[in-house]
Amino acid sequence: MTSAESTSGTVAVIGAGIVGVSTALRLLRHGRDVVLVDRLEPGEGASFGNAGVLASSSIIPVTVPGLMTKVPSMLLDPLGPLYLRWSYLPRMAPWLLKYLGNATERGVRHVAANMAPLVADSLFEHLRLAEGTAAKARIKTVPYAFVFPDRAAFEADTLGWGLRKEHDIPWEVLEGDAVREAEPELAPKYGCLVRLAHQHGIIDVPGDYIKDLARAFADGGGRIVTAGVTGFLRDGERITGLATEAGDIDAETVVVAAGAWSARLLKTLGIDVPLETERGYHIELHGVSVKPNHAMMVADGKFVVTPMRNRLRLAGLVEFGGLDAPPSPAPVKTLMKRAEIIFPGLTYESTTDWLGHRPAVADSLPVMGPVDGHPGLVLAFGHHHVGLTSGPRTGRLIADQIVGRTPNVDLTPYDVKRFA
């Protein structure tokens, strides 16, 4: 038995986002007693407001070669994709140095090789997870595309598209009239649309999807506790449960799936993980006059436009500013302005906006698996920009590990000991 495997005792999962709910549901289906603990209702963290894309082609990290030289212009551009709360800079500096240190071709290749097994087949993984639940009807096979001003802008990213090719991710390039045919409402300034031919999909309102999955978990006998986790119960090095605001919970195994908040919890055990929040925003346009045929990554703005039930969601951008600062007005204004630029003549009845916290590990790979020296503890967090996509596969891998099956993806590259 490895330090993570348990025989038949209770498993407590901290965090009811896509990663925690997927893990909990999988464990329940293995016949385990599972308690899912979150201070909020399920699906209220980052998993609530993301762009909803099952992005099986998203294997390229933010940290690409040349990023550093682009940062100043990104920060100065009033419609740019990057925002910084300057007062937070000293606190995040150690993480930032590590993060930017990975912006090399070698770093990108390493991330691509180890993200590919987590995001590939994501549509299928979601369908399997959601089978027999109300959530299944929210999985739609909407195609995913990148839009660029012109072909040259698309071709400029030789490393990213080259790596997709190496990973057998196919695409087709549309230009001129073909773009207008594919997306009649898109502004003429976007002359190139790259449609990923690989299986893609969207989740039609991700927060509702997670709640449906959590309901299926509860209906199947899983327990949901709504309370903040304040620490771990221990017997020597062994983790024996959780301390929560609603009292202690005994468990044979504890899974930390607390997204961007995971490092705070692990600090109480003396485990240091270079994890930051990449704050991201969405706006939703309700009663909107356009309904695109694709979910679209608008490459010059670094945000995604997704058609969802009764609404259009624009989600993306990156702001550095920590977990506790309130939302900033500028990114929301940018998304509003961008909506009008990409869809001239756009009308809508009302809008809402949202700030969420992507769990961003300095090397752009998630942290998954057992922890040497802490029997009973399993980690499952840090899925950056693709946690919705990769959550169900992560849940399956982690559940397999816990019940003593060999996961069909080698978890070594995700082991927390890479930071030791």
Ligand SMILES: Cc1cc2nc3c(=O)[nH]c(=O)nc-3n(C[C@H](O)[C@H](O)[C@H](O)COP(=O)(O)OP(=O)(O)OC[C@H]3O[C@@H](n4cnc5c(N)ncnc54)[C@H](O)[C@@H]3O)c2cc1C
């Ligand atoms: C703007 C934006 C767009 C995105 N678009 C996409 C996309 O299109 N496709 C994609 O695949 N991914 C996308 N992502 C990324 C994706 O949303 C995240 O990677 C994913 O939701 C992370 O899931 P999670 O379960 O790890 O974390 P979360 O959903 O954040 O869940 C963590 C949970 O832990 C709980 N928690 C934390 N600390 C405690 C505590 N002490 N006690 C109790 N509970 C606690 C929180 O309340 C929360 O519910 C996007 C993210 C953003 C911000």
